[in-house]
Amino acid sequence: MKPIFKIASAFLLLAWTSIAVKAQTTTADESWELAKKQAATEHKLIFVDLYFTGCMPCAQMDKDVFPDPKVASLLKDNFVTFKSDILKEEIGKKLSMKYGVTGFPTFLFLNADGKVIDNAMGFQAVEPFMALLQSAKEAAKKGDFKKYSPQINEKDYPEFYQQAYMAGKRNVSFEVVDAYLKSQPSIVAEVPFVIITGLKIGRQYDDLFLKNITQLSKDFAKGSVSSHVFTILQHKRKDFEKTNDLTGFKKLLAEAKPLYTADEWTKFEGILLKDFGVTKSTNNPYTLQK
Template sequence: MKLIFKTASAFLLLAWSSIALNAQTTSTDESWESVKKQAIAEHKLIFVDLYFTGCAPCAQMDKEVFPNPKVASLLETNFITFKSDILKEEIGKKLSMKYGVTGFPTFIFMNADGRVIDIAGGFQNADQFTVLLENAKDLAKKGILKKYSPTINEKEYPDFYVQAYMAGKRNVPFDVIDTYLKSKDTTEEVSFVIITGLRVGKQYDDPFLFGSKKLAQDYGRSSVTGHVFTILQRRKKEFEKTNDLKGFKELLAGAKELYTPEEWTKYEGILLKDFGVEKVVTKNPYTLQK
């Protein structure tokens, strides 16, 4: 029995090594279309891993999680895997643009038609990632999908947003974004990814924050909670000006339900730490900076 298990484990490691090796070749629009065709032909789901070379959590996933026998088995049996370096490959940039991705790694789970089942980000240990895979299978079986359209069409987006992702020109003046958004429904897909992808604030913060539960249902909890955290960081500065810790805690209480207990313990601690104390801002090397 031990010999069988070791042989099976070795096979799964080899299977994932093969997937990882294939991912080192350049991913293109054509290879992305081939993945969708393969998923349809084999009646499988699609797993997209958006990463970049030099991203420590991305490398940690490759080293510790994807080779895990249970993870490798679930991926091999149920998914067609597509990995793309978002700094080197055009299709990776397009997928990041499509879903307003700002942190890496980002994982997108889709059905064979390219409809999004769920989006998740950051390092996930083997147990956490197994849950994501199992949940994606279950949601797909029930036909519970997100609101994103299944195709990438650059013409749907304003030029400033396309340039932000495709050319790295992310310092878009607020008035340019505002001119576009104020004539749109900000709960629709293109407006949503512009707001989250470019971290748009000011008058767009409160509608996003108070509509976050519905937005999470439509576009994925991970996509929404990341921006909500950014909003709460901005709002913290406002409450600090009047030293209104009670008011800030009340605002946090309204956002708590979006997060898992483990996430909330972490993020609430960050948000409440040194309230009112001047802080030095540091950049996260694993996110796109506006």
């Protein structure tokens, strides 16, 4: 894995545990197993950074956040850090498939047994990132884990979903996905959940997802749930705009607000409400004037 930042950030290397060195001489899958063993031996949690070369927010984390002395110290003392390029390494693809990852960087917080504490997506400034690490520590101490199964078993997933992540074949028809989901005993189980969020299943499942949002938030990672809810709210906005029902849309937003931090909500609410109901128009200088 090529460093994106200069050696001036060498302090980061102190935060990265010895697993990063071992990864140079073992396969990525073997390194993942070593990371779990190291976490168990040292009684630490696991912090996973899923990224790809060319991802700007990923590079910004490497440049501005991970080298920060407070962040580096907290990671070094409490976590075994595991980085994987999701375009080049099989384990990165498998982890992305396992948790229905759609945005990068994605950060996973797990214990040594592979039990999920939570996840987060996108660039995180130093203080919010520190808060994520602290929150993961506290949740693990309380035994507050999500319902994901601890092991990665490709046979748990339908072929179309495996191919979407392992082979990049994401152009799956809705009919294929819908037939699979309808065959499942519970739509709020782990595999249906990651299929819906990972493949961004469209409007047909939006209401069902929102109806079960409390249970999904409790059972699965916050980052995955909140990211998909934001996608749903973008769909819903178009429906409310058709009837110019800003009051109804704001009511829906209020129901979703508890999923987000104050900073997240300020950003997302601003995006969702900006120019609500305003007809989008373009000024073409080449249009003939009467």
